[in-house]
Amino acid sequence: MHYSxxxxxxxxxxxxxxxxxxxxxxxxxxxxxxxxxxxxxKLAREQQFSDGSWGLGINAWYLRFYYSVDDVQKCxxxxxxxxxxxxxxxxxxxxxxxxxxxxxxxFTKTGVxxxxxxxxxxxxxxxxxFQTRPTGxxxxxxxxxDTLRAFVDRWQNPVTGCWGQWLVDRQGSVWKxxxxxxxxxxxxxxxxxxQHKDKIARRLLQLDRVNFPAGILFDGHYENHLNWDAxxxxxxxxxxxxxxxxxxxxxxxxxxxxxxxxxxYQPDGSFEVSDLDDTQGDAFRYGIWFLQExxxxxxxxxxxxxxxxPDSKAVHDQIEAKLRSIGLSDPALKEAYExxxxxx
Numbered sequence: 001m002h003y004s005x006x007x008x009x010x011x012x013x014x015x016x017x018x019x020x021x022x023x024x025x026x027x028x029x030x031x032x033x034x035x036x037x038x039x040x041x042k043l044a045r046e047q048q049f050s051d052g053s054w055g056l057g058i059n060a061w062y063l064r065f066y067y068s069v070d071d072v073q074k075c076x077x078x079x080x081x082x083x084x085x086x087x088x089x090x091x092x093x094x095x096x097x098x099x100x101x102x103x104x105x106x107f108t109k110t111g112v113x114x115x116x117x118x119x120x121x122x123x124x125x126x127x128x129x130f131q132t133r134p135t136g137x138x139x140x141x142x143x144x145x146d147t148l149r150a151f152v153d154r155w156q157n158p159v160t161g162c163w164g165q166w167l168v169d170r171q172g173s174v175w176k177x178x179x180x181x182x183x184x185x186x187x188x189x190x191x192x193x194x195q196h197k198d199k200i201a202r203r204l205l206q207l208d209r210v211n212f213p214a215g216i217l218f219d220g221h222y223e224n225h226l227n228w229d230a231x232x233x234x235x236x237x238x239x240x241x242x243x244x245x246x247x248x249x250x251x252x253x254x255x256x257x258x259x260x261x262x263x264x265y266q267p268d269g270s271f272e273v274s275d276l277d278d279t280q281g282d283a284f285r286y287g288i289w290f291l292q293e294x295x296x297x298x299x300x301x302x303x304x305x306x307x308x309x310p311d312s313k314a315v316h317d318q319i320e321a322k323l324r325s326i327g328l329s330d331p332a333l334k335e336a337y338e339x340x341x342x343x344x
Contacts, residue, residue: 002044004034005278006057006067013060019111030057047071052083061088062102066120069127075137083138089125090140092147099125099151106168115165115213119182126189152186152194160203161196164214180204181213184229187236197237198245204233205248216252223276224264224286227256231293235303246304253304257294260287265315269322281332284323288340291315297343316340 007030014024034040034057044056054071055064064085072083089095102118129145155163157176163186164179183204187194194200207215216222216230234249241249264271264287271287273280295302296312320340328334 001035001041003037003040003057004031006044006055006063007031007034009067010058010060010063013063013116017113017116027059047080049081051085052079052081053085060117061085062117062121066124069124072128072137073132075135077136079137086138086140090144092141092143095125095144095147096151103155103166104168104174105165108168108170113165115179115182118165119179119185122182123185123189126185130190152190156186156195158196159199161194161199162203177214178203178207179213180207180215180226180233181229184233187233188229192236198240198242201234201237201241201249202245204230205245205252208252218274218276222256222259222263223274224260224271224283224290225276227260228286228290228293231256231290235293238303250304253294256290257296260290261315269315269318269320279330279332280326281330281336284319284336285332285339288319288336292339292343316343320344 007027011024011027011031014020014027018024040056045054046056047054048056051064053064053068055067058064058067065088068085072086087094089098099118099122102114102121105112105114105118107113125144125148129140129148152163157163157178160178162178162180162183164177164182167175167177169175183200187197187200204216209215209217211220212218212223212226216226218226231253234253238246238249264274264283266272270280271283273283277283277286291297291312292301294304296309297316320337323333323337323340326333328337
């Protein structure tokens with residue numbers, strides 16, 4: 001159902017981040033119609049002639065870009081169609097212009113909140129420039145890496161160490177938001193090679209009762225997806241933390257782990273599908289990734305504690321068995337199974 005999922009993803013963005021009711025209603029109608037369009041479902045996996053992307057069904061450029069990054073990374077030679085959708089960011093000037101247009105958000109005038117566009121555009125660009133081996137797939141401008149690094153340094157809040165949306169109010173003043181989700185993507189996509197990680201960890205602890213995107217919680221409660229993000233931030237910052245901050249981090253991760261095992265994890269080996277999960281596969285992936293990141297399954301990953309988890313083997317085996325019983329036709333379920341099976 002790739003075609004329908006592409007349209008659904010755009011509908012979700014329109015509903016949550018824009019005030020464009022007419023376009024939203026039109027896309028909802030397109031989503032309804034797509035459920036019977038079997039040919040389009042097949043074609044949505046293929047590269048598109050129009051701009052070389054893999055985003056059939058998506059109109060917004062940043063979403064076509066984001067959903068094409070994995071396919072671009074897999075290119076070993078020239079693709080079937082030129083990747084012209086990447087031309088939009090392929091110079092220092094174009095890249096900065098695109099990122100700044102997302103960063104400075106004058107939403108009271110535009111009616112659009114650019115938070116998701118900034119987050120996913122930045123993450124996609126970073127993955128292509130820093131995590132993709134050079135191939136004959138596309139010739140990126142040689143100065144893009146340095147340009148992106150300079151943007152990251154300018155963007156970072158020197159007081160808290162975090163990154164986030166810069167909101168422009170009606171008087172033209174700029175308010176710099178700390179955003180845990182964006183901060184995670186910057187740290188993760190740049191492999192931890194950022195400044196002020198001790199400040200970031202302390203700020204994250206201050207925001208532990210604040211809702212996403214600024215803080216860790218989602219609608220007042222934990223979520224495996226966001227907990228996984230937070231633990232990865234804490235892991236990256238751990239060598240830079242003093243004893244007091246480390247103790248507070250231990251308490252935070254311990255609370256997340258207790259929630260995961262008592263609220264999210266189910267007796268049959270599954271994870272409850274939450275409001276933040278798109279699919280059952282997402283619920284499994286983020287639950288497994290969180291438990292893996294905390295070191296619950298394997299002692300070697302337990303950076304924050306020397307505690308034993310005697311039930312971890314039984315939980316691991318139950319999750320693996322449940323995934324086998326469901327079947328692995330969905331890519332997210334297959335990825336979840338491969339992750340947990342690799343720990344055997």
